[in-house]
Amino acid sequence: MSEDQALDALQHAFDDAFMRPLAGPRTPDVALVAFDLGEDRFALPLQELVGVYELPTTVPLPGAPGALMGLAGLRGQLVPVYVLAALLGTPRPKEPPRWIVVYGRTEPVALAFHVLRGHLDVAPAAIRPLASRPLAGTFVRAVVRMADGPPLALLDLAALDAVIRPPSEERPQ
Numbered sequence: 001m002s003e004d005q006a007l008d009a010l011q012h013a014f015d016d017a018f019m020r021p022l023a024g025p026r027t028p029d030v031a032l033v034a035f036d037l038g039e040d041r042f043a044l045p046l047q048e049l050v051g052v053y054e055l056p057t058t059v060p061l062p063g064a065p066g067a068l069m070g071l072a073g074l075r076g077q078l079v080p081v082y083v084l085a086a087l088l089g090t091p092r093p094k095e096p097p098r099w100i101v102v103y104g105r106t107e108p109v110a111l112a113f114h115v116l117r118g119h120l121d122v123a124p125a126a127i128r129p130l131a132s133r134p135l136a137g138t139f140v141r142a143v144v145r146m147a148d149g150p151p152l153a154l155l156d157l158a159a160l161d162a163v164i165r166p167p168s169e170e171r172p173q
Helices: 003-019 084-088 157-164
Strands: 030-037 040-045 051-054 068-074 077-083 099-103 109-113 115-122 127-129 140-144 152-155
Touching: 030 084, 030 099, 030 109, 030 152, 068 109, 077 084, 084 109, 084 157, 109 157, 152 157
Parallel strands: 040 152, 077 109
Antiparallel strands: 030 040, 030 115, 051 099, 068 077, 099 109, 127 140, 140 152
């Protein structure tokens, strides 16, 4: 192809781009925080979280339920820290958790886990709701199909919170 032919092809492609109809509005991606618990990969919607932090010093409480790791001071508040693997009924890794996600603006709760994968933006079409919830009890609400790896189990934060703070308890929203 000569230089003139290449220039004509480039000009034709440029002009054709303006002839095509505009693409419709794009559905915004869903922001997720991805993490591992042992061999399993999980995610939580970023919009439902207050923050992601390295696990601060946590003080165990005598007689506390098995999943409650203890209390941690976070931004001037005492926050209960629960071991997410214990809540889900998955095997706990030998090493202590390293990260927490915090949810609940008025009464924060922290969920501790071991490996932070990071922030992901996924297309809504990649999230497949489950018809039934056999995985990790009733805590997995969907599966996130990943183009470059194994799927993630999208956790239902409301279902986890109902176990931590049963609905019968009076608390501000």
